[in-house]
Amino acid sequence: MDALKRYFRSPAAVIGLILLLIVIAMAISAGWLYPRDPLSLAGRPLIWPFASPRFLLGTDNSGRDIAAQIFYGARISLLIGGVATAIAILIGILVGAFAGYYGGWVDNILMRITDAFQTLPNFVLLLVLVAVFGSTLTTVTIAVGIVSWPAPARLTRAEFLSLRNREFVQAGRTLGMRDVKIILGEILPNALPPVIVYASVVMAVAILLESALAFLRLSDPNVASWGNLIGLGRDVLRVQWYVSAIPGIAILATVLAVSLVGQGLNDALNPRLKSR
Amino acid sequence: MRILSLAGRRLAASIPTLFLILIGVFLLLQMAPGDTVDALMAQMGGGDAATARELRKFYGLDLSIPAQLANYLWHLVRLDLGFSSIYGKPVASVILERLPPTILLMTASLSFAFFFGLVFGVIAARGVNRWPDTLISTLGLIFYATPSFWFGLMAIVVFSVYLQWLPPGGFEDIGTVQTGIWRVLDIASHLVLPTLTLGLIFLAIYLRIMRASMLEVLNLDFVRTARAKGLDETHVVTRHVLRNALLPMVTLIGLQAGTMLGGSVVVESVFSLPGLGRLAYESVVQRDLNTLLGIVFVSALLVIVVNFVTDLLYARLDPRISADS
Numbered sequence: 001m002d003a004l005k006r007y008f009r010s011p012a013a014v015i016g017l018i019l020l021l022i023v024i025a026m027a028i029s030a031g032w033l034y035p036r037d038p039l040s041l042a043g044r045p046l047i048w049p050f051a052s053p054r055f056l057l058g059t060d061n062s063g064r065d066i067a068a069q070i071f072y073g074a075r076i077s078l079l080i081g082g083v084a085t086a087i088a089i090l091i092g093i094l095v096g097a098f099a100g101y102y103g104g105w106v107d108n109i110l111m112r113i114t115d116a117f118q119t120l121p122n123f124v125l126l127l128v129l130v131a132v133f134g135s136t137l138t139t140v141t142i143a144v145g146i147v148s149w150p151a152p153a154r155l156t157r158a159e160f161l162s163l164r165n166r167e168f169v170q171a172g173r174t175l176g177m178r179d180v181k182i183i184l185g186e187i188l189p190n191a192l193p194p195v196i197v198y199a200s201v202v203m204a205v206a207i208l209l210e211s212a213l214a215f216l217r218l219s220d221p222n223v224a225s226w227g228n229l230i231g232l233g234r235d236v237l238r239v240q241w242y243v244s245a246i247p248g249i250a251i252l253a254t255v256l257a258v259s260l261v262g263q264g265l266n267d268a269l270n271p272r273l274k275s276r
Numbered sequence: 277m278r279i280l281s282l283a284g285r286r287l288a289a290s291i292p293t294l295f296l297i298l299i300g301v302f303l304l305l306q307m308a309p310g311d312t313v314d315a316l317m318a319q320m321g322g323g324d325a326a327t328a329r330e331l332r333k334f335y336g337l338d339l340s341i342p343a344q345l346a347n348y349l350w351h352l353v354r355l356d357l358g359f360s361s362i363y364g365k366p367v368a369s370v371i372l373e374r375l376p377p378t379i380l381l382m383t384a385s386l387s388f389a390f391f392f393g394l395v396f397g398v399i400a401a402r403g404v405n406r407w408p409d410t411l412i413s414t415l416g417l418i419f420y421a422t423p424s425f426w427f428g429l430m431a432i433v434v435f436s437v438y439l440q441w442l443p444p445g446g447f448e449d450i451g452t453v454q455t456g457i458w459r460v461l462d463i464a465s466h467l468v469l470p471t472l473t474l475g476l477i478f479l480a481i482y483l484r485i486m487r488a489s490m491l492e493v494l495n496l497d498f499v500r501t502a503r504a505k506g507l508d509e510t511h512v513v514t515r516h517v518l519r520n521a522l523l524p525m526v527t528l529i530g531l532q533a534g535t536m537l538g539g540s541v542v543v544e545s546v547f548s549l550p551g552l553g554r555l556a557y558e559s560v561v562q563r564d565l566n567t568l569l570g571i572v573f574v575s576a577l578l579v580i581v582v583n584f585v586t587d588l589l590y591a592r593l594d595p596r597i598s599a600d601s
Contacts, residue, residue, distance in 0.1 A: 112292065112296060113296065115290075115293045115296075116293050116296040116297045116300065118534065119290065119293050119294070119297060119534065119576050119579050119580060120301075120534065120575065120579075121534035121538035121575050122534065122535070122538055123535075123538025123539065123542070124537065124538055124541065124556055124571065124572060124575050125572075126538075127541065127556055127557070127560045127568070128301055128305070128560075128568060128572065129304075131563070131568060132304055132305060132308040133307075134309075204421070211423055211425075212423065212424075212425055212542045215423075215425045216542065216557060218557075218560065218561075230423075230425065230429070234429060237429055237432065237437075238437050241429075241430070241433045248422075248426030248427075248429075248430070251426065252418070252421050252426075253421075255420075255421035256418065256420075256421035259417065259420065260417070
C-alpha cells in the first residue's frame with residue numbers, strides 16, 4: 001500500500017501510467033473502432049492529416065488509413081514487447097538462478113555463454129536470426145526475446161549470489177529440501193522484485209528493436225506495425241513527411257510510458273534510493 | 277605495467293568467447309535456407325544440378341558440417357574470412373572497405389554523447405531538483421525513448437529538405453572530386469546528422485549516469501574536506517568531483533560498444549552511408565551468409581577491442597584498480 005502511495009506521488013510515474021493506459025486502450029479498441037483490415041485500401045493515397053473527416057490522421061502512400069494502422073500497431077508493439085520481454089526474463093532468470101546458486105563450473109559455463117551474447121551486438125544477432133528463421137511475427141518476437149536475456153540473467157545471478165548463503169536458505173538445506181525447490185520456492189521470490197522492475201527496460205528496448213527491424217523491412221510485412229509504416233513513409237519523406245512522423249510519435253510515447261512506469265515502480269519499491 | 281597485464285588477461289579471456297560466438301553463429305547459419313552456391317546460381321540466372329555440384333565442391337560445401345567448421349576456423353586463423361559471391365571479392369576486403377565510415381561514425385557519436393552527456397549531467401546535478409535539472413532530465417527521458425531511425429528521418433526533413441543546410445545522405449559528394457581539407461569538410465558535413473542520430477540515445481544514457489554519479493560523489497567526505505579548506509565551487513567540481521564521477525561513464529563506453537555498433541546498422545541505412553552496418557543489412561537481404569558471418573566476427577572483435585581500451589582508460593583514471601588485484 002505504501003509503495004502504491006509513493007508511486008502516485010511522483011508526477012512522472014503518473015504521466016507514464018496514463019500514457020501506457022492510453023496505448024493499451026488503443027490496442028483494445030482497435031478492432032471496435034476500425035473493424036476493417038487496417039492494411040486494406042481505404043481511400044485516396046496521401047491525404048494530409050485533418051484534411052478529411054474520414055481519415056483523421058490522413059492516408060499513406062497506398063491509400064491506407066494511418067489512424068487505423070496506429071491503433072492496430074499498438075497491438076503489435078505491446079504484443080511483441082510483452083512476449084519478447086517474458087521470453088527474455090524467463091531465460092534470464094533460469095540462467096542467472098542456476099549460475100548464481102551453483103557457482104563453480106556451472107556458473108563458469110553459463111557466464112561464458114552470457115559473455116558471448118553480450119559481446120555480439122544484439123542488433124547484429126537479430127539480423128542473423130531473421131536471416132536464418134525468416135521474418136514472421138512469431139520468429140521476430142522470439143528473436144527479440146533471445147537477444148535480450150543476458151542483462152536480466154546477470155541481474156538474477158547477482159541477486160542469487162547475495163542470497164544463496166542466507167540463513168533461510170541454509171535452513172532449507174538442513175531440512176533436506178531439493179535444490180530446485182530451494183531455488184524456485186525460497187530464493188527466487190526474494191530475488192524477483194529488481195528483475196521485474198528491470199523488465200520495463202527490456203520491454204522498452206524490445207519495442208525499439210522490433211520497430212527498427214520493421215523499418216528496415218525485415219519484420220513481418222503482413223501486420224500493421226508502426227515500424228513498417230515509418231519504412232513505407234520513407235519513400236514519400238520529402239513532401240508527405242507525416243506518414244513517417246505519426247507512427248514515430250506513437251513509438252516514442254509507448255517507450256516513454258514503459259520506461260516512466262518502470263522508473264516509478266523502482267522508486268516506489270526502493271524508497272531509500274529515491275533521494276539520489 | 278600491471279595495468280597492461282590486467283587488461284591483457286581480460287583480453288585473453290575474451291578469445292574463447294570469440295570462438296564460442298563464431299561456432300554458434302556458424303552452426304546457426306547452417307540452418308538458413310539456401311547457401312552461397314544457391315545465391316551464386318541465382319545471380320547467374322540459374323544453372324543445372326551438375327554445375328551446382330561442381331561449385332559446392334569448389335567451395336568445400338560438400339563436406340560434413342564439422343569439417344566445414346574446422347575449415348572455416350583454420351582459414352580464420354590466417355585472417356581469411358572466405359569469399360563473398362555477391363561482391364565477387366574476399367569477405368575480408370569487402371569488410372575492410374566498409375570499416376572506416378563506421379569507425380568514424382562511432383567515434384564521432386561517442387565523443388558527442390560523452391561530451392554533452394558529461395556537461396548536461398554536471399549541470400543537472402549542480403541544480404538538482406531545480407528547473408535546469410528537470411528540463412535536462414525530461415529531455416534525457418525523451419531522447420531515450422526516441423527511435424533513432426525516426427529521429428534521423430525527421431532530421432533529414434528539417435535540415436536537408438526544408439532548411440537545406442546539410443546533405444540528406446551519403447558519405448561524401450561523389451559529383452565533384454575534392455582533395456585535402458575540402459574533402460574532410462565535405463565528409464564532416466555528411467556525418468553531422470548521422471552522428472546526432474546515433475548519439476542521441478547514448479547522450480540520454482550518459483547524462484543520466486553522469487548526473488547520478490555526480491550526486492553520489494558530491495556527498496562524499498573528501499568533497500566536504502575540499503570545501504572546508506576554502507576551495508571555490510568550480511575548483512571542487514572540476515578537480516575533485518569530476519575525476520571520480522567519470523568512472524561509471526568510462527565503464528559505460530565498454531558496455532555500450534555493442535549497442536552502438538548495432539545502432540549504426542539502422543543509422544547507416546537511413547543515411548545510406550557505405551559502412552559495416554549497411555553491409556550487414558545488405559548481406560541479410562542478399563543472403564550473403566559468408567559476409568554476414570565475417571561481419572559477426574569483425575563486430576565481436578571490435579567490441580572486444582573497445583573493452584580492452586576501456587580497461588586501460590579505467591585503470592588510468594583509478595589507480596586503485598591496478599593496485600588491488
